Amino acid sequence: MVQIEDKVISLDIFTQRFTCDLLHCAGYCCVEGESGAPLEDDETVILENILPTIRPFLSESALKVIDKEGTWAVDFDGDKVTPLNNGRECVYAFYDGSICKCAIEKAYNKRLISFIKPLSCHLYPIRISKYKEFEALNYHAWHVCAPARELGKTTGIPLFRFLKEPIIRKYGEAFFKEMEEVEKAIDAITN
Numbered sequence: 001m002v003q004i005e006d007k008v009i010s011l012d013i014f015t016q017r018f019t020c021d022l023l024h025c026a027g028y029c030c031v032e033g034e035s036g037a038p039l040e041d042d043e044t045v046i047l048e049n050i051l052p053t054i055r056p057f058l059s060e061s062a063l064k065v066i067d068k069e070g071t072w073a074v075d076f077d078g079d080k081v082t083p084l085n086n087g088r089e090c091v092y093a094f095y096d097g098s099i100c101k102c103a104i105e106k107a108y109n110k111r112l113i114s115f116i117k118p119l120s121c122h123l124y125p126i127r128i129s130k131y132k133e134f135e136a137l138n139y140h141a142w143h144v145c146a147p148a149r150e151l152g153k154t155t156g157i158p159l160f161r162f163l164k165e166p167i168i169r170k171y172g173e174a175f176f177k178e179m180e181e182v183e184k185a186i187d188a189i190t191n
Contacts, residue, residue, distance in 0.1 A: 003134075004178045007171070012139035013126060014183050017152030018159040024147035027100030029124055031089040032144055035075035036082035038120040038127075044080055047071040050104070050113050054092070057103035062091040082118065092117075122166035126159070158183065 002009045030037075039047070048071050055063065062085045073083045083091045092103045104117045116122060125145055129136040139159060152162070160167060160179050168176050 002182050004175060004182065005171075006134045007137055007175075008134055009137045009179075009182075010139050011186070012141070013137060013160045014158055014179070014186050016139055016141075016149070016159045017156055018125070018145070018148050018162050019151040019155045019157050020145075020162070021147035021151040022099060024151075025144055026098055027093070028144040029142070030093040030100045030102065030121075032142075035077075035079075036073060036084050036090050037118050039072055039080040039082065039118055040120075041080065043115075043118050044072045046115050047082075050107070050115060053112050054103050054107045057094055057106050058091065059085070059094060061085055062093075065091050116169075119166065119170055122169065123163060126163060126167075128170075 002011065002014070051066065051071055058066070065083050065085050069083050071083075072080055075081045085091045085093070089100060090102075093100050094103050094106070095101070102117050102121065104113070104115065107113045108116045120127070125140045125142060125148075127138050127140045129138065152159075160176075160183070164176060167179070
């Protein structure tokens with residue numbers, strides 16, 4: 001583990017090679033799981049506000065869930081999450097052929113909204129656990145990301161570099177630069 005500010009970071013985030021391979025994983029991280037994507041408190045309000053804009057990109061079954069349950073839910077751990085459609089995929093997911101994609105991100109890419117997607121989705125497979133005095137950043141090594149690990153071996157991109165944009169979104173550029181310094185120190189020790 002490494003500490004930057006009040007964040008404790010798993011070494012896997014620096015050493016694991018990772019590059020999403022959507023053609024091979026088919027966006028399965030939006031489908032599998034015990035509950036929806038974790039949400040920050042402010043994201044619940046954002047989801048309520050952007051729903052009219054993203055509605056056209058959502059399936060009828062997803063819209064029924066949202067109309068019944070709302071734009072966000074509370075899971076069995078008491079955490080705010082995206083609701084699930086049929087107990088499986090996130091309600092904000094849609095299928096482009098056989099690949100599961102994010103309707104929120106689609107609206108963002110079309111410049112209809114300024115919110116790219118929930119931070120937990122953007123940062124995945126990094127998961128943040130919040131404690132009273134610090135946050136822990138851990139790598140969630142899930143079987144559905146096996147293609148990303150394989151492609152990562154080819155590209156050689158460390159997980160934290162692959163996730164540069166969401167890390168900066170969450171913690172800022174100075175924090176990312178500190179992560180780059182940690183990477184240099186790890187490289188000096190291991191090489």
